[in-house]
Amino acid sequence: MRLLLLWLAAFTLTAPALAETTQEIVNKAPNGLAQTPPMGWNSWNRFACSVNEKIIRDTADAMIASGMRDAGYQYVVIDDCWHGPRDANGFITADPQKFPSGIKALADYVHARGLKFGIYSDAGRFTCGGRPGSQGHEYQDALSYARWGVDYLKYDWCNTGDRNAQEAYALMADALHQTGRPIVFSMCEWGTAKPWLWAKNVGNLWRTTGDIWDSFSAKDKAHDWAHPMLENVDSNEPLWPHAGPGHWNDPDMLEVGNGGMTIAEYRSHFSLWAMMAAPLIAGNDIARMDAATRSILLNKEVIAVDQDALGVQGRRVSQAGGQEVWVKPLSGGAKAVLLFNRGDQPATILASADEVWRKKAKVRDLWAHRDLRWSGSLKAIVEPHGVAMFTVTPL
DSSP, X not given: OHHHHHHHHHHHHHGGGGOOOHHHHHTOOOOOOOSSOOEEEESHHHHGGGOOHHHHHHHHHHHHHTTHHHHTOOEEEOOSSOXXXXXXTSOEEEOTTTOTTOXXXXXXXXXXXXXXXXXXXXXXXXXXTSSBOOTTOHXXXXXXXXXXXXOEEEEEOSSOTTOOHHHHHHHHHHHHHHHTSOOEEEEOSTTTTOGGGTOTTTOSEEEOSSEEESSSSOOOTTOTTEXXXXXXXXXXXXXXXGOBTTBEEEOOOOOTTSSSSOHHHHHHHHHHHHHTTOOEEEOSOGGGOOHHHHHHHXXXXXXXXXXXXXXXXXXXXXXXXXXXXXXXXXXXXXXXXEEEEOSSSOEEEEEOTTTSOSSOEEEEETTTTEEEOOOSSEEEEEOTTOEEEXXXXXX
């Protein structure tokens, strides 16, 4: 312990000297993780600060029983409010009432089920929920996470004052690297410092938007931080050139199954995230989800579009009123095509050969789970706020 404390003291004393220029941050070596968008579950959207040890254990079990683990969901992430006080040496501890077994025991429970474990902290003095943040304790906290068996860190941006985002996130990235443990780094800075321009080799994913709100398009007047799903889509879509293997644009976590949208709207939500190669981080109560929610989250054909190894973010290629055509290049020359109806009435949407493919092709409807005949274009009657989604594979 004495040597450990001396090692930590040395890093604490030298931390200001580790500040890097923007160019040094841009030129950092990537950590090699998250070659496809991360998939998993996070506690915040459903449980917020009511999270506890039993919820995490039940969720890990439910991810297996529901088939989510087998569909590709890996990470079980505790968001804010798990923290207790720091001990006499400055190490963070878990809330003893909510997590009486401690974080390492919980990580071991998750790992024993073939899943990976994630945790949350903040670049400020306090988290958004008022718990101890990591500012001034970056190397100490990273070491604790590594010792506990953490595989994923979500790092928020509350209570940071005038702190520089590039400095803050590069410092925690270095601290994680120094532990020697592979830890996916999720930067939750809300896009205010445009991390897509400098964080390619700092984080594995970065938020491009404010917090999502469980609504298709309606604002929550009581909370200016809350953004309906479509608002996050429109903020994230233009950033498509900046995403790729190991570094993903993140329009925030999924609300599928939380009750604020219709099934058609949740299907659109999930499809748009897949088209944008966004992380698929579920935020519902998995242990109690209904069949409709399960059918969306477990659509392996849509998941495959998100997880395609080419790693290209799809984008909107045409728009007429509330009707849109999106295209995402896939491995092997294939494409995913999304026909999206923002309107309040059913609409016929056409994707032309110029937008999709001019030669012979195999077409697959990913929500109807059936093959279609290629006629040189794609056309469908799309329900209000709904989608039709296809893959087009050249023959």
